[in-house]
Amino acid sequence: MTEYDAFKELLESDDQEQLTPKQQQIVQAAIEMFSEKGYASTSTSEIAKRAGVAEGTIFRHYKTKKDLLLAIVSPVITKLAVPFIAQSFVKQVFKEGEHEDFEELLRTILVNRFEFAKKNVPLLKIVLQEVAFHPELQDRYKEVFRAEVLPHFERFISHYQEQGLIKDYPTETVLRLVITTVIGFLVTRFIIMPDGEWDDEAEIDRTIDYILNGLQV
Template sequence: MSEQDKMIDELFNHEEELTEKQKKILAAAIEAFAEKGFAATSTSEIAKKAGVAEGTIFRHYKTKKDLLLSIVAPMMAKLIAPFVIKDFDKVLKADFETFEEFLRAIIENRAKFIIHNMQLFRILIQEIPFQPELKEQFKEHIAKKIFTRFERVIEYYQAKGQIIEMPTYSAIRLTISTIFGYVIARYLLLPEADWDDPEEIERTIQFIMHGLSPKSEI
């Protein structure tokens, strides 16, 4: 079984058994949406990639958007959400003496996750801003759960005097936006650039620490 087939089986094993044609359609759609985006991909292209007639796609999915949602919804509900929360919990529940150590663990954790789920992550990032249904599912499955856990971490390091006093949501927003700015640039926008990963990670961490540390510690 190919890696693509394993991914399809993992995503859709809650449904009745998929036919080989359905698996090919889903695999082709994931590849095409990741490469070109939803809007720029036609169902005829997906059919050609899958080696099926275009009409076969519409026998299973009423519209191209139904096909997108059939991929991304279970991706978040089954693949991303449980693993993100499970993996993230490993980081959030670990004992790190300093907020800086915690940041290093977070970046390492997310980079590994994205590398192993690159196509799916690309689709998610590309389409969430334009698909209200996906935005709501992302907020429900991931954002709310992670935010609650991250709040406790910020409060913990504030109590230790390692983070300046500010609303926790502001500290979370500034931290997450900086980390994901690095991750998205590194793995999605400019993966071909000559990255010095250890140096970039260190710069990212120091940028966050400079903004959040009490003045005496800068």
């Protein structure tokens, strides 16, 4: 699956209006170049050259280079990264009556995020590169995360703490420790050292063990 195929699958899964052939060429080229060079270092003329279109064609579809970036990144964050967590992820991970064991929940979270990252490395790389520089993307992520994910996580953490399974840390602290460890693993695995000699199953086990040793009573 190419970078654009993953993006196209995202749009189709959300019943978005289909892109024209020219838009497909532009978006494919932009995804490749933003992933390789970053948004700031990529010019619209370079995108046009790789896409095999005139630079003016880009501006007929997207008024500015930032509009093109947002056309790519916004769906990835708001309709894949966030709702994948906030909807599909919640349904898969935060099921009522399941995951009585904290280790089981951690494994479900980590495997779920691992498969997502593995499938969407170039798009994930663009999100990680650009979200820090675009407040509108940050605001959308925080809005959905706080509304859809945090309440479920709080419920589970309260349950585990009442059962004496994990330390009585504030929910925000538990969330931070889990998220930073999981994201650190995924970023290292797929972006920083993608060509390393990885034993993925063993690394997942070690990551879970590390979190458990820090949080279990």
